[in-house]
Amino acid sequence: QQQVKQSPQSLIVQKGGISIINCAYENTAFDYFPWYQQFPGKGPALLIAIRPDVSEKKEGRFTISFNKSAKQFSLHIMDSQPGDSATYFCAATYESNDYKLSFGAGTTVTVRA
């Protein structure tokens, strides 16, 4: 049972465009929501994360938007670059669970030059 639902499964964006990936969860115990980036042949790497006490977090071209009441959060990749082509996973976890991660199914992003 997927505790975190992620969409779309894949997306293609032109260089300079905006990529948007959406995630939704049900477990209100979740209190930490990281995003991981995975390149082929590599393990997932932490990209950016947010806690539910803020509605938005921005790091460079990557922004997380968080809607606690809707139990949804999303990743926006601004000015997408070919080097951003990767698979992105949203995840959710909480402290009393030792921060074990529940991952979304992943979104493969392809940025066309």
Added chain:
Amino acid sequence: DSGVTQTPKHLITATGQRVTLRCSPRSGDLSVYWYQQSLDQGLQFLIQYYNGEERAKGNILERFSAQQFPDLHSELNLSSLELGDSALYFCASSVGRGDSYGYTFGSGTRLTVV
């Protein structure tokens, strides 16, 4: 290089066999987590060890077992292998029992069961 070392990188074996995957965590990290990544199930948590003790189990089959040794490296043992066990197996490590700033993943072991 993430600092988490997994060996081997690739493994091809026959159904019914047993294999051992090895993970060395980042220096100073006490927790080791094992995850399985397959096309149909995505990234699934298998098991966690903290400082040599099993801390939590996830969706780990009874045919699978793991341990963490005194030097903190961990091994994941997969036995009576089936075709469906073919997947990427990732190890991750963190400093404490759980790290709110995220884990560090290794590059994985790709297991192919034929």
